Amino acid sequence: MDVLNQTLVEGLAGRAAVVLSDAGWTVGQIENTALGAPSTTVYVPTGLEDDADLLLDAFPMLTRTRPAFEGLDPAALTLVLAEPDAERVVALMEQTTTSADPSASPFALAADAPDGR
Numbered sequence: 001m002d003v004l005n006q007t008l009v010e011g012l013a014g015r016a017a018v019v020l021s022d023a024g025w026t027v028g029q030i031e032n033t034a035l036g037a038p039s040t041t042v043y044v045p046t047g048l049e050d051d052a053d054l055l056l057d058a059f060p061m062l063t064r065t066r067p068a069f070e071g072l073d074p075a076a077l078t079l080v081l082a083e084p085d086a087e088r089v090v091a092l093m094e095q096t097t098t099s100a101d102p103s104a105s106p107f108a109l110a111a112d113a114p115d116g117r
Helices: 012-022 049-058 086-099
Strands: 002-005 030-032 041-044 065-067 078-081
Touching: 002 012, 012 030, 012 078, 012 086, 041 049, 078 086
Parallel strands: 002 030, 002 078, 041 065
Antiparallel strands: 041 078
């Protein structure tokens, strides 16, 4: 999973990446971007729809998904943090993982981690 920061808030993608990693997701790229997403969005490559469903179940504050497009990694979900909701979304993600029981993670019982995480 790649995490891209489309805001002026320094370190926001890194904060989200820590939360995702702590929840069992493998994070690849963590960087700034200017993709033009109108709000925080999870871009989903063809074939990774089930992974996206798992991500949205674990982090219900991630409410906007769109198909991935050329230029994004076709083998990974891409989370683009964008205004106006990026800071709120990351704060809610942080609260979710600090209050959650790690054994309740959908990945705690999975024999194999899904691709793209």
